[in-house]
Amino acid sequence: MHVLIVGLGDIGRKLATNLVAHGHQVTGMSRTAQTLADVRHLAQSVHHLNLEQVPPIDWVYVLLTPDARSAESYAHIFMDSLKPLHSALQKHPVQRVVFISSTSVYGSGQGEWMDETTPPTPDRATAQVLWQAEQQWRQYWQDQLIVVRPSGIYGSNRLRLIRWVQQGKPVKTNQWTNRIHAHDLAGFLAHLTTLTAPMPLYLATDQQPSLQQEVLDYIAQQLNLPKVAAVAGVLAGKRLSNQRLIQSGYRLQYPSYQQGYDMP
Numbered sequence: 001m002h003v004l005i006v007g008l009g010d011i012g013r014k015l016a017t018n019l020v021a022h023g024h025q026v027t028g029m030s031r032t033a034q035t036l037a038d039v040r041h042l043a044q045s046v047h048h049l050n051l052e053q054v055p056p057i058d059w060v061y062v063l064l065t066p067d068a069r070s071a072e073s074y075a076h077i078f079m080d081s082l083k084p085l086h087s088a089l090q091k092h093p094v095q096r097v098v099f100i101s102s103t104s105v106y107g108s109g110q111g112e113w114m115d116e117t118t119p120p121t122p123d124r125a126t127a128q129v130l131w132q133a134e135q136q137w138r139q140y141w142q143d144q145l146i147v148v149r150p151s152g153i154y155g156s157n158r159l160r161l162i163r164w165v166q167q168g169k170p171v172k173t174n175q176w177t178n179r180i181h182a183h184d185l186a187g188f189l190a191h192l193t194t195l196t197a198p199m200p201l202y203l204a205t206d207q208q209p210s211l212q213q214e215v216l217d218y219i220a221q222q223l224n225l226p227k228v229a230a231v232a233g234v235l236a237g238k239r240l241s242n243q244r245l246i247q248s249g250y251r252l253q254y255p256s257y258q259q260g261y262d263m264p
Contacts, residue, residue: 020037150205
């Protein structure tokens with residue numbers, strides 16, 4: 001199968017390596033030139049595509065990253081890219097398009113459980129754009145579209161929580177958080193190609209929604225650093241279920257933050 005990955009950031013590169021290892025032909029696209037073993041590369045903008053000389057494309061992964069955390073930047077990358085990509089793929093035998101969104105479309109939450117059946121209620125401008133983008137991508141691709149909403153991605157060079165502990169910043173109590181390791185996100189995305197009838201929507205998150213304070217305490221223990229100070233906070237955040245991901249047959253490499261932040 002020939003797979004096009006639109007966006008070769010950290011997750012895109014991990015996904016490409018995974019797909020190549022499973023025998024797929026992979027073409028990766030990014031704005032600047034890159035080199036990745038056994039991956040054909042296109043240095044193109046998603047807003048100005050030319051796929052006429054590319055071999056027939058069967059699957060497409062869309063892993064776009066905005067230049068800034070603003071509604072305007074999100075709209076430019078997630079919504080303005082839809083029409084040119086759809087047009088460029090018209091002559092290709094595309095079976096599936098996988099669009100990477102975010103669990104931010106659910107809003108902040110107050111500690112409740114959420115899954116794929118929970119209606120999105122985005123409460124930030126960027127999340128509102130993502131929810132609008134999901135709906136527009138569905139209008140264009142309909143039953144061919146798979147939307148994946150990852151929770152907080154960590155691992156590799158994503159060191160935000162480690163730096164939080166190192167800097168000793170206080171943490172609020174009663175703050176629920178969710179995460180998925182970068183290797184698991186890439187692994188699950190590749191796993192989708194093995195499914196005969198994938199669902200139209202998946203939450204990509206691990207087995208253990210956790211309180212932020214507990215996660216930071218564990219990291220502090222692993223680093224032999226003092227625990228960060230805790231200050232009172234109102235109940236906030238959400239607890240995300242990954243049952244649909246598990247039922248797909250994917251086995252998490254890092255089912256909880258304890259495995260992901262296990263530091264020898």
